[in-house]
């Protein structure tokens with residue numbers, strides 16, 4: 001079993017694919033899937049996107065950096081939304097971020113993060129990388145390295161990495177494993193190149209899986225075969 005897990009969730013996991021806002025059924029499902037892994041006493045870090053609220057690129061007329069600031073604020077809104085629901089479902093959760101000063105959000109300090117994990121808290125890293133021009137995939141890569149995760153799980157709406165976008169091409173072929181090098185050179189769009197490059201540099205394995213299939217997350221954490229794994233070399 002992986003003991004230290006960084007879970008990246010797209011914002012749309014909160015709203016339903018292609019939708020905006022919050023869907024309580026989606027949140028309930030998320031809490032159930034997280035409970036299945038948290039009861040094993042793992043260290044669970046989470047990075048959540050904001051696609052259900054706002055992505056910087058969605059308003060092309062805006063100043064890029066300001067649009068991205070709005071996007072980052074969206075990740076804080078999502079994190080607080082999840083925290084409140086998780087706490088009410090019996091999952092101890094803390095939100096940390098460097099971009100806001102709110103009583104419900106704590107600053108990021110490495111020593112404290114270890115304390116939160118040791119006390120059984122899920123830690124939600126909100127605010128992305130704290131910088132415009134990046135995405136929450138890159139934030140997830142950074143946070144996974146910072147928290148010394150054993151695995152970065154990108155939980156999304158496709159069941160792995162394909163040779164082309166499976167939502168657009170019905171003949172797309174799925175990889176069981178793929179190397180960082182291949183993911184970057186083939187320009188695989190499921191995560192951004194920056195995120196793949198950080199994981200490659202620090203040897204952080206990635207699993208891309210379908211979050212909407214029950215027990216997929218649990219199976220990944222148990223090291224059962226699920227989704228696609230990104231690795232240094234094909235064995």
Ligand SMILES: Nc1ncnc2c1ncn2[C@@H]1O[C@H](COP(=O)(O)OP(=O)(O)O)[C@@H](O)[C@H]1O
Nearest residue numbers: 010156158160161162163164165167188189190
């Ligand atoms: N080669 C590929 N393999 C798998 N998914 C891909 C590929 N290329 C593009 N995608 C798309 O990437 C999407 C997953 O990214 P998504 O979870 O939307 O990320 P984010 O919301 O963080 O941008 C899927 O919906 C899928 O359609």
Ligand SMILES: O=c1ccn([C@@H]2O[C@H](COP(=O)(O)OP(=O)(O)O)[C@@H](O)[C@H]2O)c(=O)[nH]1
Nearest residue numbers: 011049050051055056068071128129135136
């Ligand atoms: O480090 C970061 C992370 C996110 N964002 C902004 O926040 C939005 C939401 O993040 P993302 O697109 O990664 O969300 P997801 O698609 O995963 O829901 C992005 O579009 C950016 O505008 C940013 O500026 N810097």
